[in-house]
Amino acid sequence: MKKLSECRIDFPSLSRQYNGRHLVYLDGPAGSQIPQSVIDAISNYYKTCNANTHGQFVTTNETDDLMHGVRGKLAAFLGAESAETISLGQNMTTLCFSLSRAIGRTLAAGDEVLITALDHEANRGPWLSLEQLGIVVKEVAMLPNGVLDYDDFEQKINDKTKLVAIGYASNLTGTINDIKKASALTEKVGARLVVDAVHYAPHFPIDVNELGCDFLLCSAYKFYGPHVGILYSKPGALENLPTDRLSTQEQTIPYLIETGTLNHAAFSGAGAAIDYLESFGNGDNTRDRLISAMTAISDHEHVLGKRLYTKLSEIDGIDIRGLDFSEMNRTPTISFYKEGITAEEICKQLGENSICGWDGHFYAKRAVEKMGLLDKGGVTRLGISIYTTEEEIDYTVNVIKKFFR
Ligand SMILES: Cc1ncc(COP(=O)(O)O)c(C=O)c1O
Structure with a gap:
């Protein structure tokens, strides 16, 4: 260790x-x-197995294995059940917009979405854009000390609320939000919960199941990796969403919210970043070592x-x-x-x-x-x-x- x-x-x-x-x-x-290990992983990918996915030759097969392995490592990092819960993208903002467009298609005018005043614009703008569809976007207020006003949260969430978008931690004040409370309130009204963990992920262990979220987003470049984004979807949450996708692409999770060719080299670096974090922990398996390291x-x-x-x-x-x-x-x-x-x-x-x-x-x-x-x-x-x-x-x-x- x-x-x-x-x-x-x-x-x-x-x-x-x-x-x-x-x-x-x-x-x-x-x-x-x-x-250096992340830099090496990126450069080694280009040196040894630079190819597109799903082909019939050695470097494409290796790229498939690599990408599956990276999803598995990211799943372990987030406490997720499997590699299939991890979708990859350009950055958190792009993935969040893709998610909001897809979820927006399942909502009706008059439905409500709850965002917070403390959040980064990347977890507000994509949801605010749903106002064009007649969806009502409400905002949880913030107290002067940079903490969310949970009384206001309880007042604003109601039976019309279909989604709550909340940050795990503020990139401005460092405040950690009470996601378990948000999750309990969200579950009570049968809404979806989207958590922006971009600022939280480099500093604390994450357990998506303990949080009870439907979706969680983060970015590898905040935790010693390259500039790429990650979306966790709870099993069942992504499957039936009408995402933007080509008829030619894979229509299954986790691919159906991913567009075009991913930055394989950068994701190889993201996997190496998880390995790097893991090296600071101890335990019998990757998940335990990651929890120990992040603690x-x-x-x-x-x-x-x-x-x-x-x-x-x-x-x-x-x-x-x-x-x-x-x-x-x-x-x-x-x-x-x-x-x-x-x-x-x-x-x-x-x-x-x-x-x-x-x-x-x-x-x-x-x-x-x-x-x-x-x-x-x-x-x-x-x-x-x-x-x-x-x-x-x-x-x-x-x-x-x-x-x-
Ligand atoms: C809390 C938080 N959310 C979202 C983002 C956006 O992440 P990305 O650059 O991956 O789109 C950032 C970036 O600084 C952030 O700090």
Whole structure:
């Protein structure tokens, strides 16, 4: 079993220098760095078995096996029952639009869909587009601390609700949403539950069956893999959906929501990313090792996140949007605002000091708007990844302190 504290050596990009020191990657919520094993898997695919699927020769057969194997690894990562529950695509947004178009065809004008104010636009826009069909889209409100208003949730869900779309964790505030509660409320009215786990997946173990969701989406580039998207569908949930598809393509799960040729090389990298995560865990099988690894990752990152949160909170006038680190109810992603200095100015300063942070709304635009910060340039977001060190956190806080002086 590998130690998280020794992972930095696996990431070639961590040695990249800028302005006299190695880059500090606190932009994980926008995409993590990639270990050498993932880079090797991608390049080896091109070197040894680059082909399309479902043919009669060696490289196409190997590509079929590879893609099936990757689906199996992703199923183990999500606690899903089989490779057949995993559909693959370009990114989460594209898959979510495909899903919303298909589900939209099963709904009638006047049916309702519930989205949240805290969600990334990728889990709002596809559902809001159903308004064109006369479907009523309602929004669960957000409390000022960046937590969903569950009383509002209970008030808005009703017998007309046919689908609830909710994020597992906010890519803005790091808040982890109560999916079990959402699932119980959704089940009570017989609606579908769609969970956006893009921000949650790199930080905590996922068990789709425990959550009770119908669909769950995530993106490999947030958990040390390449830029591809993943859709889990509960057995029975996808089979009869009128998805966009060609008459020539496979009409069975998990393919019937996939269009065209997939990026096989990138998915080979996604499989390697799961292998990489698994190497930090122990247990008798892949699933157990992944749970053990992701639990170790959440503990490790929580300590680092708490350090960053505590040090930032000590800075005069800094306004952190999100929960503190007293409980395991948030990811290690911290967004803050400082009156009189825009997030863009802060991030430019960080950038000059070799620190990769992000400014703005990160597509969690509705939540930033609700916080009254949209016209003020949004917030500065810093995210912890498995390779983040205490030294990097202390250095970053010192750069911010100096800049604010
Ligand atoms: C919470 C969340 N949901 C969805 C997305 C969109 O993912 P993708 O880029 O794979 O479409 C992101 C991307 O940042 C995200 O953070």
